[in-house]
Amino acid sequence: MYENPDGVKIGLEVHVQLNKLKTKVFCGCTTDYHNDPPNSHVCPVCLGLPGSLPVINKKAVEAAIKVGLALNCKIEEHTQFYRKNYYYPDLPKGFQITQYDFPISSQGYIMIEGEDGELKVRITRAHMEEDPGRLVHEGTIDKSKYTLIDYNRSGMALLEVVSEPDLRSPKEARRYLDKLRNILEYLDVFDGNLEGALRVDANISIMGGQRAEVKNISSHKGAERALLYEIVRQKNVVRRGGVVVQETRHFDEAREITLSMRTKEEAHDYRYFPEPDLVPLKISGWAPAIKETLPELPDARRMRFVEQYGITDDHAKALTSELKLAIFYENVAKKADPKTAAVWICDVLKGELNYRNLTIDSFKKEHMLSVIGLLASKNITEDGAVDIIRTILDKGGTPEEIVREKGLIKVEGDIVETAALEAIKENPQAVADFKAGKEKALNSLVGAVMKKTKGRADARAAREILLGKLG
């Protein structure tokens, strides 16, 4: 049972860009602008030119319903758009079209791994809105002499997923974000690697006090850091006899601190009212057909992997935590021993990829199958297999080429045996120590055998041979 000693309560508002749609949410401009010049994918609608009118992108609503269903939400009978009124240079109409009453979906939940086992995090609502443009400052925001605005992003479909304050630690917050992102990728509505794909506002309070809302968090790591900072800050306020006030704070990602933006008294009055240019949408009838198209989600796939492939739950969890990794594994597991594949993909390949900041796209499934094949036929040692994986990632090539070039083919048993006899002969002290009960002495003998065989011996086999000779 997790004690939650500081009474931390965290709720997250996650803005997810539905960047796999072909067009923006209220106009026909493309969403594929990331490599193009600023302001090259704009039209009267996403520029908010006088007289232009929004038209809802049906695919965007379908994607939002899909997410709502995957988050176990209730889908609203009618959904309605509202105007949120505020001035900012990135907002070309002086208001943002968003949702208020009657969001597309509400009252769902996500299961995550909490501090003390499974934790159900309630989802308040998941509603749709339009993304503003992007401000570009020369240097830092406070020192820049001017600001440039790129409206290519203006009008991208965003889904704001709002959770209840069910999270009790920064770690749980990160896991929640990981899980949400994972689900969205499975749904094929979201590419988390694109700029601005995911932005987080975090509400956090301690010991039943007032909450602070931390804005401008753009990564999972950022969320964890900002929340850790906030807990310390709020604890310090209380320790000094102060009271935490309700306010909005800005996360300075470079300095990893939060700064006060405005207090409750200074809070914006957004003057929400129904968007007169968009009619209410009756969407209750859409959900059943969309439900049919829902893919297998991470939790279901994890359970299936355990059952179908007989792998451990830890491996299944790791493999399903990224859609591409799960697909990669399943492709390998169809043609090789699933358990061996899980071990090598989870315990070796994933670590090597993480170390190099690479994704699974950098490694071919055929190469994984070759490596597993070479191991199974005892042609290479485990050390050799690791060497092959590292070499492919660092320099490229195929496993067969690397085996040839590096001479990694495992040496024959009688050569190991000869090497073992030599090692025993040349290291009388180690032999004596081993016989006197120091088991560690065996390691130096194994090392000597490996040295004599230039690493091509299988360490485990060498150990057994040595034990046989000494025993």
Added chain:
Amino acid sequence: MWASINELRERIHADSSEEIVAEYLERIGSSKLNAYITVAKESALSRAREIDSESNDGPLAGIPVAIKDNISTKGILTTCASKILTGYIPPYDAHVIERLKGAGAVIIGKTNMDEFAMGTSTETSFYGSTKNPWDTDRVPGGSSGGSAAAVAGDEAPLALGSDTGGSVRCPASFCGIVGLKPTYGVISRYGLIAYANSLEQIGPFATNVRDVATLFDVVAGYDVRDSTSVDREEKYSSALENDVSGLKIGVPEEYFGEGTDEKVEKAVWDAIHKLEDLGASRTEVRMPHTKYALAAYYIIAMSEASSNLARFDGMRYGLRTEDSDWHTTFSQVRAAGFGDEVKRRIILGTYALSAGYHDKYYLKALQVRTLIKQDFEQAFKDVDVLIAPTMPYPAFKLGEKIGDPLSLYLADVDTVPINLAGVPSISVPCGFSEGLPIGMQIIGKHFDEATILKAAYTFEENTDFHSKRPEEI
């Protein structure tokens, strides 16, 4: 002078569109009315020559049309009669402009209006007041005063306006011409610069019902870019028949209330009796929530306006003042660019939507709107059309009411309920008071423009109010 579409067609056939357009341009050039903000002389003449050379057989081929300056015209300055849109040339055409161009029409210019369509007299324009062709000391009505004055003053045979709370019907009435406010959704608003989106419709002006119907046929119809646009195609001009036998007219007594000029009241009653003589029947109907319409209308219109006009910040187009940090710049641009009436409505609308007041004002106004709609639904169970004065009095003097916003708001008492309900209404000339035209409105059921056009046409065929012309011109 004051040629109809048919007469113009014959003349274009005999002479050329270029000659016709040149004649109108000449009259505009020597006019004192100030009906236009921008005269599109070069593009109009070159378009006319194009039409002449390609033997275009569109319904409006070669015929000039004046456009209210809140309708976006690609390549032609579009100002909403506001300083804040100084230099704004839209990169796209409104749906109605596309339709007009497709029908062969020639855009002759952009007409004066109350700033952002906020007014009843065309006096809030940054470009100065427009004068009433019947008496140049008087207002033409508003907010589409420039369009109505242009048609009444023979500076365009046809014009488009927009009607948020009476802005087509009021100037039609004051200028002695015909103006139609269609059912909400019949004409696409794409390209119409919004004042109050949930209330307004673009509407046609002409000197007679047939031409209004022809222009309406051209600009009406479904547009995928306007989510509130309705998918129904109808040919309104073919509904015009000189026949009202069996037509059931309802007369709502609430529209003849306190403040209604006696001569206006008499002219409208005479018109009703005339229609009775022609075979229509009459009953009195009650519309008990009418007295709340004005308050509800202004709250809704101002609330929507406060949001619609937020985009004018000088960042991307229009007026730009000296650069500073963004909020200072926004404030400076808006302080310098908007006139007093616009500022008043933005402030009132912002207030009505604010936390703590939203439910008391905005939400209450929406509830009233529902009750007013029900009044109409109830009335239309028993009658086919409603007839009432368009305006409680004829055109007032320039400067007479502009210092007293409330009395100007009260002038809209008979027009705003129609916008709240979203039903169609046509204003037609029905009399004169000391040389000034009087208009009556014929109000119909949702999407039943055919019936009100037919009633208006029949009235016109059997009276001669529409054929009288101002003498001053």
